[in-house]
Amino acid sequence: MRADARKNHDHLLAVADTVIAEEGVDASLRDIARRAGVGLTTLLRHFPSREALLDTLLRARFDELADRAVALETSDSPTDALLSWLREFVACAHNYRGVTEAMMTAIEDAESALHASCVTMRAAGTRLLTRAQAEGVARTDIDGTDLFALGGSLAWLNDQPALAPRADHLFDVVTSAILTPPATTDLPTPKNPTD
Structure with missing residues (x-):
């Protein structure tokens, strides 16, 4: 060019x-x-087309999110890495009001201009989720598709004027449902039956 x-x-x-x-x-x-x-x-x-314009705009943002996930994969805390990435994903999706529906449609449509970027971004988030699950700090009954859907739902909440003030609170509620407390090796000392 x-x-x-x-x-x-x-x-x-x-x-x-x-x-x-x-x-x-x-x-x-x-x-x-x-x-x-x-x-x-x-x-x-x-x-x-509108989709070509959106793809160009969003591909850069989605690629940044994928790169960010790669960087976070080496962080010390899989919990912090997953939460940080999910918060950035929600903020990115919220920045473009209405993009959540386009993302959800594109990820299922291999012909969509947005498909490859959405798949790459979802895979990046999935790796962070899988790492958190392997460390025992995230539920094992959800997958990357669930994480992508939850992130999209949280972004959608921000787009709703009546719910936007509650978005941060609801982010905490949803992420607390994803995360599990880390297993502890510190077992309480059993009581002596003669005490």
Whole structure:
């Protein structure tokens, strides 16, 4: 891509990022083009569909989440790693109001432009969950699909004006249901029956 074309592409993405963060994933493509100072045809030349635009925007964020999971895999605490990643996933999904539905649809549709990014992100979170399960600090009856769904649900809560004030509390409730107390080797000293 030529330097001027790359500059235009990046400008369109920056404007789309702002508009979609403000208005949600159903924001008007015409409005994005107008705010970028170009015609709709120019926007569509760079991004031939809404899904292509979303894919470009979200792929970068999802790839960052996947990279973040890789970095967290070596942290000392599998609990902290899982919670930190899940909180970042929820924040990313919430930043683009309405993206939760697009993610849930894309992960099931191999033809979707978002599919590969969603699968990669879910796999990254799954590895953190699996590590926490292996350490005995997370339930073993959930999998990466469950974690992805719970994260999407928590992001959706943030999108609901009536529930947004409770989102942090509900995040704590949900994560406390995922996590289990670490096993302890400190057994209480049995009482002497003669005492």
